[in-house]
Amino acid sequence: MSALKVENVSKIFPAANKSAAVQALQNVSLDVNTNEFVSILGHSGCGKTTLLNLIAGFEKPSSGRIECAGKEVKEPGAERAMVFQDYALFPWLTVRDNIAFGLNLKKMDSGLINQKVEHFANLVGLGAFVESYPHQLSGGMRQRVSIARALAVDPTVLLMDEPFAALDAQNRAMMQQEMIRILAEESKTVVLVTHSIEESINLSDVIIVMTRRPGRVKEIIRVPEPRRMVEDTPSYLEVRKKIRDLISDEHDLSDIA
Amino acid sequence: MTSLSWLLNLRRLILLAVLLSCWEFASRFILDKTQATLLPPPTGVLAGAVELAVSGELWKHIRDSLRREFIAFCYASVAIPLGVMMGCFKWINEQVDPIIEILRPIPPIAWIPLSILWFGVGNTQNQFIIFLGIFFPILLNTIDAVKNVEPNLIRAARCLGATGWNVITRVILRAALPQIVTGIRIGLGVGWMALVAAELVGANSGLGFLINDARTVLRTDFILDGMLSIGIIGLTIDRVIRYSAKKLMPWSRALNA
Numbered sequence A: 001m002s003a004l005k006v007e008n009v010s011k012i013f014p015a016a017n018k019s020a021a022v023q024a025l026q027n028v029s030l031d032v033n034t035n036e037f038v039s040i041l042g043h044s045g046c047g048k049t050t051l052l053n054l055i056a057g058f059e060k061p062s063s064g065r066i067e068c069a070g071k072e073v074k075e076p077g078a079e080r081a082m083v084f085q086d087y088a089l090f091p092w093l094t095v096r097d098n099i100a101f102g103l104n105l106k107k108m109d110s111g112l113i114n115q116k117v118e119h120f121a122n123l124v125g126l127g128a129f130v131e132s133y134p135h136q137l138s139g140g141m142r143q144r145v146s147i148a149r150a151l152a153v154d155p156t157v158l159l160m161d162e163p164f165a166a167l168d169a170q171n172r173a174m175m176q177q178e179m180i181r182i183l184a185e186e187s188k189t190v191v192l193v194t195h196s197i198e199e200s201i202n203l204s205d206v207i208i209v210m211t212r213r214p215g216r217v218k219e220i221i222r223v224p225e226p227r228r229m230v231e232d233t234p235s236y237l238e239v240r241k242k243i244r245d246l247i248s249d250e251h252d253l254s255d256i257a
Numbered sequence B: 001m002t003s004l005s006w007l008l009n010l011r012r013l014i015l016l017a018v019l020l021s022c023w024e025f026a027s028r029f030i031l032d033k034t035q036a037t038l039l040p041p042p043t044g045v046l047a048g049a050v051e052l053a054v055s056g057e058l059w060k061h062i063r064d065s066l067r068r069e070f071i072a073f074c075y076a077s078v079a080i081p082l083g084v085m086m087g088c089f090k091w092i093n094e095q096v097d098p099i100i101e102i103l104r105p106i107p108p109i110a111w112i113p114l115s116i117l118w119f120g121v122g123n124t125q126n127q128f129i130i131f132l133g134i135f136f137p138i139l140l141n142t143i144d145a146v147k148n149v150e151p152n153l154i155r156a157a158r159c160l161g162a163t164g165w166n167v168i169t170r171v172i173l174r175a176a177l178p179q180i181v182t183g184i185r186i187g188l189g190v191g192w193m194a195l196v197a198a199e200l201v202g203a204n205s206g207l208g209f210l211i212n213d214a215r216t217v218l219r220t221d222f223i224l225d226g227m228l229s230i231g232i233i234g235l236t237i238d239r240v241i242r243y244s245a246k247k248l249m250p251w252s253r254a255l256n257a
Helices: A048-056 A095-105 A110-123 A139-152 A169-185 A197-203 A234-256 B002-030 B033-038 B042-055 B057-076 B079-088 B090-103 B108-119 B123-147 B151-158 B164-202 B207-216 B220-248
Strands: A002-013 A022-033 A037-041 A063-068 A157-161 A189-194 A206-210 A217-222
Touching: A002 A048, A002 A189, A022 A048, A022 A063, A022 A189, A022 A217, A037 A048, A037 A197, A048 A063, A048 A157, A048 A189, A095 A110, A095 A139, A110 A139, A139 A169, A169 A197, A189 A197, A197 A234, A206 A234, A217 A234, B002 B033, B002 B042, B042 B057, B042 B220, B057 B123, B057 B164, B057 B207, B057 B220, B079 B090, B079 B123, B079 B164, B090 B123, B108 B123, B108 B164, B123 B164, B151 B164, B164 B207, B164 B220, B207 B220
Parallel strands: A037 A189, A037 A206, A157 A189
Antiparallel strands: A002 A022, A002 A063, A206 A217
């Protein structure tokens, strides 16, 4: 079943001077099935974050249509919760209240909210830190809070915008493993934007490689053994080489231009 | 260890002590009697303060001044909702901004003649002048704070299900709070200065009245006592707000810096 449908979406950022208008996306179409993990991979400036912002409803497509669970996307909503690169936690709320933020908006019973907060705090391994404030936590822990907060509202699609890019290498690898564990316990449809080939291979069912600006879908790659890929095995290396070649093609083009 | 750091702290007062001693020496042994009336020694100022405190006069003036400051602050706090609206809604800002821009550079003291004609001499006139002093710093800081709320915090709230009003009350207002408090601190400081000016010319009580009244009877010691009280109370108000803001908003980097 399709959880998210992007149909022929283009996005042009207008400018005062017409020739300076930027076409960020051109006729992008993709289909994300329920409980599928899709990575959008591309160089910086290829419009992958723009695409995610359109899906989230932060911006409107210039043409085309985005559907989430059969309903057209018109504005942001909890069925498309996002995890941000800079965490975007509310600094004045404790971990508990950050996770409860979306639940409070749903006017849920407070007992049920507490139950859910406990569940998701434990799921991301922060059960002992619910009374802490974000500024007391490390970067990796903050991103865990952000993931718990987004999962708590039970989104149809979880959107992730380079969620581990601000972390150091060890933390990044650990958070990827954590993400695999979390998804094993809590199946979710996920759209992840990243520029890391390894990250996309480790986490995804499907990898969408984008072209340089204007962003188009260059190729859709199915990962042979999703979330069980072992680094340096032949199948891993094969997928990686394929993606690398696709991406470096793009690199050459931009160097000439 | 603690007693040692106490001693080190006292070291900061060396220059002050030397200057006070010079002052004491000068007005006792160098200045002639008329000159000494114009500059009484520190011990004389202290004696005056004791006299004012014992007679209860000092407390009465302090109470009246503080009450005016407080009432004016209550009225001026309307600047907070106004500032939030101006920061959030462009059309309100468009309409109100030109008026603010013209009124803002007029110092509160410049309103004294007009306000005496409008309100006569007394509390209302004083409070009006203080109001002007407090209002603009709070308003400008609130507008600025609201405009500078981290955009990703608003996006995060919206993709967790927050809409219009919830975004303002649960995110914008909270995120802007530290800078609004800074506005209140500055405002109360400016208001306190304006208060004394207003009381100099248009009041029958208050610290401003006290020092002007003491001038007519040549009680220089009372003038200095009044001035010191104004300084100490202004400092205390500022410190109390800073301290309570730190306690109430431990997450705010702006206040902890």
